[in-house]
Amino acid sequence: MQLPGLVTVEPDQIETIEKLACMMGKSFMEELWTEAWLEALDEIGTTADRKLEISRAIMKYDFIVGTPFECCYMLPDMAAGTGAYLSSDLKGNIWSDLEDQATEMMAEAVLTEEEKTALYKRAVEMEPISNFKWMIPETEGKDFIHFFSVGVNPDMRGSGAFRRLVTPFLDYADQHGLNCYLECYTDRLESLYGHFGFETVHRFTDPKFDVYERAMVRTPR
Numbered sequence: 001m002q003l004p005g006l007v008t009v010e011p012d013q014i015e016t017i018e019k020l021a022c023m024m025g026k027s028f029m030e031e032l033w034t035e036a037w038l039e040a041l042d043e044i045g046t047t048a049d050r051k052l053e054i055s056r057a058i059m060k061y062d063f064i065v066g067t068p069f070e071c072c073y074m075l076p077d078m079a080a081g082t083g084a085y086l087s088s089d090l091k092g093n094i095w096s097d098l099e100d101q102a103t104e105m106m107a108e109a110v111l112t113e114e115e116k117t118a119l120y121k122r123a124v125e126m127e128p129i130s131n132f133k134w135m136i137p138e139t140e141g142k143d144f145i146h147f148f149s150v151g152v153n154p155d156m157r158g159s160g161a162f163r164r165l166v167t168p169f170l171d172y173a174d175q176h177g178l179n180c181y182l183e184c185y186t187d188r189l190e191s192l193y194g195h196f197g198f199e200t201v202h203r204f205t206d207p208k209f210d211v212y213e214r215a216m217v218r219t220p221r
Helices: 014-030 032-044 048-069 095-110 113-125 161-176 187-195
Strands: 072-074 080-086 144-152 179-184 199-204 213-218
Touching: 014 032, 014 048, 014 072, 014 080, 014 144, 032 048, 032 113, 048 072, 048 080, 048 095, 048 144, 080 161, 095 113, 095 144, 144 161, 161 179, 179 187, 187 199, 187 213
Parallel strands: 144 179
Antiparallel strands: 072 080, 080 144, 179 213, 199 213
16 A cells, blocks of 8 residues: 555665664553563563564564565654555465564574573463454455554654554545454553544453453444
8 A cells, every 4th residue: 555644665675674663662562462472581581671672673574574565654754653454465465474474584583592482482372362363254355454563653652643644544444445453452552543443342361461452443434
């Protein structure tokens, strides 16, 4: 998708990908799923700075894998960015499978063997609250938009950056009769997305974790 007011990041724009990943990786340290996943590193004494480095690497490799399918967008001033895609642009792929590839690439490039062991174990434990392809059986082959990551520069919060980022997607969805899907893990984000027309349709929980997944959908206006 080429959306007004947004930059569609291209695969060869590595410097831009790294800058965007740096910003969004910091933002995602506040995401409760990321926090719960990276907590697995506490037992091996991992520092907060190292966790931030890993969070940024996750974003980087998601975008490296996703940019060939137009999955990376940002505001021109880099106040906010998102990993999002039109399902037909994936050319038959499922995003969660591509994301698994990105995680494997990140792990080989960035993680120590000790970190791999801890994080892979935690990922398995978190599977009940990590359903990122729940919308596939519900779409019945219809095209849709899925946001798999959204980040606002912490220094730009309150500037309207989030609205500027998501509005072009929602306008496109309305014009083409598409549902939009996303997942979040906090009451604050659930309320924020609700303000833009998203409704929570599933809650994926597990008694081992206080955090849980809210699966949300916005139907076209």
